[in-house]
Amino acid sequence: MFRTTIGAWAALALVTVAAGQPKAALQFAPGSKVVFGDNSELSSAPEPGAEVPVGHGGIGNTVSGTNAYVGGGASNAATGSHSTVSGGRLNTAGGGYASVVGGSSNAASGSYSFAAGRRAKSTANGTFTFADSSNSDFSNTIANSFRVRSTGGFFVFTKLVGGTETFQVNTQGNALLTGVLIAENTSVRPGAEPAARSASTVDARTVLNRLDRVAVGEYVSNAESGPVARFTFAPEAFQAAFGLGDDPEIVSLLDAQAVSFASIQALHAMIKERDERIDQLEAALENLLVRVESLDSGI
16 A cells, blocks of 8 residues: 655646556656655655556655566665565665565675675675674675675585485585586686686606695595595695695696696606616616626636
């Protein structure tokens, strides 16, 4: 329900029709003001003859964007053009074509952005942000990106009945994959990025010697099927040994693979050199045996 207060004169049309279809908009004359039954109102008086969006229910909601909409809840605001807040409380859809589906204290300020949950902030264009019930801001500042806060874990199911998670990230931060990981048409080209440094050859034996500084430990992970033994190493020790990456708590898969390849190459070279040395020693021993046999035959 809503009521209107009108200026000196007004003509009110509850429903306008375009192409034979009802259109959820109101047309007001100068001085018009929209006050809903819950005492929420449009933040500014409409222009003469302008079409004004209509909110439904709730309390203290504000609709100021062109063709914007608030469905309900409390203290919500749809300020962006063609923006939508479905409900909840203290939510703001400030970007053009932005959406907040509900929850509390969410903001979709980027154009074409989406926010939901609690204190999710989609500040860049084209972002999708979902935040769980944790009471802290969770911001997405990278355009056209997908970001989720799920402190209880993240699980994906691909079997309707009797299946386990195909993919999960548990509360310990471990990513677990059920099945085989297949990467098709994938290649890694170090240094191919425009801002990358020029690639140079590293000394494989130096890498192998530094690898000795990274201790490998064992721990037990609590998977759904029960305890699972796993190997691990400290990312801080890896960065201290090799100086790779910009975060001491994260080891890049590419860096780990490169260190593994270099170490394998060093071991291969060492085994090859040892085999050559063994061949030389065996040849020398064979010569000594021939000489000894010659000496024995001469006695």
